[in-house]
Amino acid sequence: MLTGTMIEIGGLMIVAAASLQVVIVLRSALSNSPRMAHAGGEAGAGSGANVDASGRSVDWREVEPLSWLGKRKFRVAMRNPENANGDICSFYLVPLDGRPIPSYRPGQFLTFEVPDPEAGHPTMRCYSLSDSPTERGYYRISIRKMFAPPGAPEGTPPGLSSSYFHDRVHEGDIVQAYAPAGDFYLDQSSDRPVVLIAGGVGLTPMLSMLNWLVATRSDREVWFFYGARNKADHAMYEHFVQIRKNCPNVRMFIAYNEPDESCTLGVDYNVDGFISIDLLQSVLTASNYEFYVCGPPPMMTAIRSGLAEWGVPEEDVKHEAFQSPVPMSDATPPRQAETKDDRVYRIEFTRSDRVIEWTNDNDTLLEFAEANGVRVRCSCRAGNCGTCLTALHDGSVEYIRPPSREYEAGTCLPCIARPSSDMVIDL
Numbered sequence: 001m002l003t004g005t006m007i008e009i010g011g012l013m014i015v016a017a018a019s020l021q022v023v024i025v026l027r028s029a030l031s032n033s034p035r036m037a038h039a040g041g042e043a044g045a046g047s048g049a050n051v052d053a054s055g056r057s058v059d060w061r062e063v064e065p066l067s068w069l070g071k072r073k074f075r076v077a078m079r080n081p082e083n084a085n086g087d088i089c090s091f092y093l094v095p096l097d098g099r100p101i102p103s104y105r106p107g108q109f110l111t112f113e114v115p116d117p118e119a120g121h122p123t124m125r126c127y128s129l130s131d132s133p134t135e136r137g138y139y140r141i142s143i144r145k146m147f148a149p150p151g152a153p154e155g156t157p158p159g160l161s162s163s164y165f166h167d168r169v170h171e172g173d174i175v176q177a178y179a180p181a182g183d184f185y186l187d188q189s190s191d192r193p194v195v196l197i198a199g200g201v202g203l204t205p206m207l208s209m210l211n212w213l214v215a216t217r218s219d220r221e222v223w224f225f226y227g228a229r230n231k232a233d234h235a236m237y238e239h240f241v242q243i244r245k246n247c248p249n250v251r252m253f254i255a256y257n258e259p260d261e262s263c264t265l266g267v268d269y270n271v272d273g274f275i276s277i278d279l280l281q282s283v284l285t286a287s288n289y290e291f292y293v294c295g296p297p298p299m300m301t302a303i304r305s306g307l308a309e310w311g312v313p314e315e316d317v318k319h320e321a322f323q324s325p326v327p328m329s330d331a332t333p334p335r336q337a338e339t340k341d342d343r344v345y346r347i348e349f350t351r352s353d354r355v356i357e358w359t360n361d362n363d364t365l366l367e368f369a370e371a372n373g374v375r376v377r378c379s380c381r382a383g384n385c386g387t388c389l390t391a392l393h394d395g396s397v398e399y400i401r402p403p404s405r406e407y408e409a410g411t412c413l414p415c416i417a418r419p420s421s422d423m424v425i426d427l
């Protein structure tokens with residue numbers, strides 16, 4: 001008990017110091033970044049109305065995130081290591097053009113292009129925005145450096161993009177990002193009790209949701225479950241201490257599956273092992289919550305099937321998996337070279353009421369559609385987020401790389417697909 005208090009007092013001081021540093025560095029970096037005005041709205045519990053970080057009332061249902069087209073340049077205003085292991089680092093990004101940055105839904109991500117020297121062209125990766133969208137002067141992403149997995153053959157390289165960010169992207173550097181996107185986000189208009197479940201670096205979108213709930217002084221009942229290996233792995237430790245201390249409506253459960261002598265049960269963490277459906281059932285009084293889950297595949301599978309067995313309706317369980325696009329080397333190579341000149345297909349875009357000939361001038365259906373003024377909803381442009389999933393009424397496609405997520409028959413992912421016949425597509 002005494003130790004806990006001391007740690008919390010210590011935590012307070014550390015957080016205060018860290019926050020001061022953030023403020024000092026970011027203040028100068030952000031001074032030229034005008035803040036966006038919030039939409040107004042009536043305050044009142046359960047109406048989707050709330051207050052923003054500065055206490056102004058906001059109806060979040062009316063705050064439509066804006067966007068930008070293509071890539072936008074951001075300066076890295078600050079890097080901040082987020083755990084004792086040093087393998088999770090946050091990057092605070094401010095727009096190079098100094099113009100306002102659009103808001104986003106808590107849980108959405110940015111998409112980046114990073115150099116891939118071996119492929120000879122940039123590759124795309126998504127990173128969730130890890131802070132509350134009420135922070136209007138910067139975007140924050142938090143990236144775990146991926147090392148070669150245990151048991152991988154010698155010489156297996158570490159993760160391309162996460163290594164690039166950790167090793168090559170310094171304060172003051174410029175990175176390019178596509179606008180915030182993604183369908184995995186907190187329902188900001190709901191006042192139902194909410195359960196946020198995070199495993200490993202799957203913490204990032206859940207933290208954005210949590211921070212938004214805290215920043216808007218939501219009185220929703222919040223249950224937060226976070227699984228890490230141990231204290232050294234635990235990201236943003238002091239931030240959690242503060243939330244536990246200051247937010248009575250947030251109940252927090254931290255699970256360590258590899259606690260060591262530096263970890264004190266009841267102080268640093270309160271669950272030995274993994275986050276499991278048994279744990280959820282033992283602390284939640286009922287199953288009628290909104291659930292949001294993001295973490296490693298085994299955790300996601302176990303939690304999702306456990307919730308289904310518990311009778312939680314599918315629509316009450318939102319989830320996101322962090323996956324890289326499948327490397328080109330594992331893909332069926334596109335037959336672009338051998339067929340470059342003679343493949344002409346008739347592509348019918350039903351929603352746009354257009355029929356256009358595919359003549360191999362573009363690499364993907366997405367690029368082809370965009371080049372012809374047909375809008376496609378997309379975000380990662382690399383086959384890993386599912387945003388561009390579109391019904392294919394007739395015809396077939398081939399993939400330039402295997403999609404990294406499941407999709408139903410009769411649909412396709414235009415961002416990585418090319419036609420392999422005449423086709424009729426729902427765009």
Ligand SMILES: Cc1cc2nc3c(=O)[nH]c(=O)nc-3n(C[C@H](O)[C@H](O)[C@H](O)COP(=O)(O)OP(=O)(O)OC[C@H]3O[C@@H](n4cnc5c(N)ncnc54)[C@H](O)[C@@H]3O)c2cc1C
Pocket residue numbers: 109125126127128129142143144145146147148149152156157158159160161162163182201204205320321322323324325384385
């Ligand atoms: C919507 C979304 C949001 C995300 N948000 C975040 C986030 O907030 N934070 C975060 O850290 N990540 C996030 N991710 C994951 C992120 O996009 C990347 O997938 C992650 O950083 C790994 O990418 P990488 O390029 O570093 O690794 P990759 O190069 O894709 O490699 C992945 C793994 O494969 C191994 N590997 C490489 N080559 C081989 C080989 N030949 N044989 C065997 N193994 C090999 C690497 O060592 C590494 O362990 C998100 C993903 C999605 C889809």
Ligand code: FES
Pocket residue numbers: 377378379380381382383384385386387388389413414415416
């Ligand atoms: S845009 Fe992400 S899968 Fe196509």
